[in-house]
Amino acid sequence: MKGFVARWRIAALALLTWGMLWAPAAWAGPAIEHWVRPDGARVYLVRNDALPMLDVRLEFDGGSRRDPPAQAGLAGAVALMLGKGSAAWDDQPARDEEALAEAWADLGAQWSATATLDRFSLALRTLTRADVLEPAVALLAQQLAAPAFDEAVWARERERLVAAWRQAQAQPETRAQRLYAEALYRGHPYGREATPETWAAIDAAAMRTFWQRHARACDARLTFVGAVDRAQADAIAARLLAGWAAHGCTKLPALPEVEPLPEARTIAEPFAGAAQAQILIGQPGVARRDPDFLALQVANHIVGGGGFTSRLMRELRERRGLTYGVYSYFLAGRHAGAWTVTMQTRPDQAQQAVALIHDVLHRFAEEGPTPQELAEAQRSLVQGHALKLDSNRKIADQVAALAWAELPLDELDTWPRRVQALTRDDLMRAWRRVIDPQRLVTVVVGGAP
Numbered sequence: 001m002k003g004f005v006a007r008w009r010i011a012a013l014a015l016l017t018w019g020m021l022w023a024p025a026a027w028a029g030p031a032i033e034h035w036v037r038p039d040g041a042r043v044y045l046v047r048n049d050a051l052p053m054l055d056v057r058l059e060f061d062g063g064s065r066r067d068p069p070a071q072a073g074l075a076g077a078v079a080l081m082l083g084k085g086s087a088a089w090d091d092q093p094a095r096d097e098e099a100l101a102e103a104w105a106d107l108g109a110q111w112s113a114t115a116t117l118d119r120f121s122l123a124l125r126t127l128t129r130a131d132v133l134e135p136a137v138a139l140l141a142q143q144l145a146a147p148a149f150d151e152a153v154w155a156r157e158r159e160r161l162v163a164a165w166r167q168a169q170a171q172p173e174t175r176a177q178r179l180y181a182e183a184l185y186r187g188h189p190y191g192r193e194a195t196p197e198t199w200a201a202i203d204a205a206a207m208r209t210f211w212q213r214h215a216r217a218c219d220a221r222l223t224f225v226g227a228v229d230r231a232q233a234d235a236i237a238a239r240l241l242a243g244w245a246a247h248g249c250t251k252l253p254a255l256p257e258v259e260p261l262p263e264a265r266t267i268a269e270p271f272a273g274a275a276q277a278q279i280l281i282g283q284p285g286v287a288r289r290d291p292d293f294l295a296l297q298v299a300n301h302i303v304g305g306g307g308f309t310s311r312l313m314r315e316l317r318e319r320r321g322l323t324y325g326v327y328s329y330f331l332a333g334r335h336a337g338a339w340t341v342t343m344q345t346r347p348d349q350a351q352q353a354v355a356l357i358h359d360v361l362h363r364f365a366e367e368g369p370t371p372q373e374l375a376e377a378q379r380s381l382v383q384g385h386a387l388k389l390d391s392n393r394k395i396a397d398q399v400a401a402l403a404w405a406e407l408p409l410d411e412l413d414t415w416p417r418r419v420q421a422l423t424r425d426d427l428m429r430a431w432r433r434v435i436d437p438q439r440l441v442t443v444v445v446g447g448a449p
Helices: 002-027 074-081 097-107 130-145 151-168 172-185 196-200 204-214 230-247 293-305 311-318 347-367 371-389 392-405 411-421 424-434
Strands: 033-036 042-047 053-060 110-115 120-127 221-226 265-269 277-284 326-330 338-345 441-445
Touching (some): 042 230, 042 392, 053 392, 074 110, 074 151, 110 130, 120 130, 130 230, 172 265, 221 392, 277 347, 293 371, 311 326, 392 411
Antiparallel strands (some): 033 042, 053 120, 053 221, 277 338, 277 441
8 A cells, every 4th residue: 555655655756747847838839930931922921840741821901891892792702712713824624613623632631712801812732842832832823823713603603602591581680790790880891792693893994903903922921830940941932922913012001990889779670570679789899909818808708608607698598598608709800890699589588688798798888707717717728729720720810810909929928927927906907997787789580579
């Protein structure tokens, strides 16, 4: 027995020592190299030689906020059509959509294009073996330099988009989201919706114009995570951007900010056959670069972002059984995106749920978090931080977001310490500055009269 106790103590001491030695590494963010190329592109590199893999993000200011009002959905259409064929370019032959898909499948590499509210984003994941990396880069460079934007293919894809849009209109959540965006953004580009009419106004010429105006090296941000060095990353950047030299670098016009709500507004609509009432409550929040963004994230974790530990979940699910889930979140971009509370409940319970949400928000604005709530939120967020950086792909996403918001290079490294340093006063000053319970948009679709 004594021998067992002795061995147990030795093992425990070894584990404690190992934890002490490795704890600093657990908190360390990725080491980021950064430089600006002669063409103006900003490059961010996190070198990781553990696997022969490379993740690349290429982003520029071409999200849906840049869509002309009459052509809402243009950025999304361009992202869709980049994978539907390329004209011949450099030493690459012309490829239709089938040939393009086959070329990527043969390489075993992956690529994607998406347009969010702010960003047009391209992603590449490939092995770093020369026989895979070089043709993968060349193939993506061709798509970026010479997208086909075939009119017949777009006509087919447009029909699919319209069919999906019409099907979505039969869902109460679609109607709730539309009413909420209109009331919250009030004409700001963040609130635009692509419809059959705006897609009909988009043709191949509009896509080419959009691509030439927005896909510019001077505005590009490239993030590399994987087994490449600086010289290799810079050479890949040059290859990917080679076809954009003719696009120039005309400054894009400034866009308006999202204005605060002047007063509260409630919108309630019936929805025939809806089994659940859709509830959305919120107001404009903050841009990502707002100095209070971190304090607001911690406060929101306590209010509704922390899952089962949040106040909204305790009040509406655990104590009253009104819903399976209720959540709140900030959508922070270049402008003040929405801060939103969202949930579903039985139509006859919608009014009670709305009243409870408003009550929770009023009480939090008046009282703030308890010491226990603050400590638990800080611990949860810090412990979860490492999960955002546990793969090359996740690191690439995080560094690309950092680059887009033009945050300090040590943002990911200092984030846990800054979260732990926040006080109750920090949270309440930020929350009261941004979230006003007296000026909320409340949307209920499908609730009882």
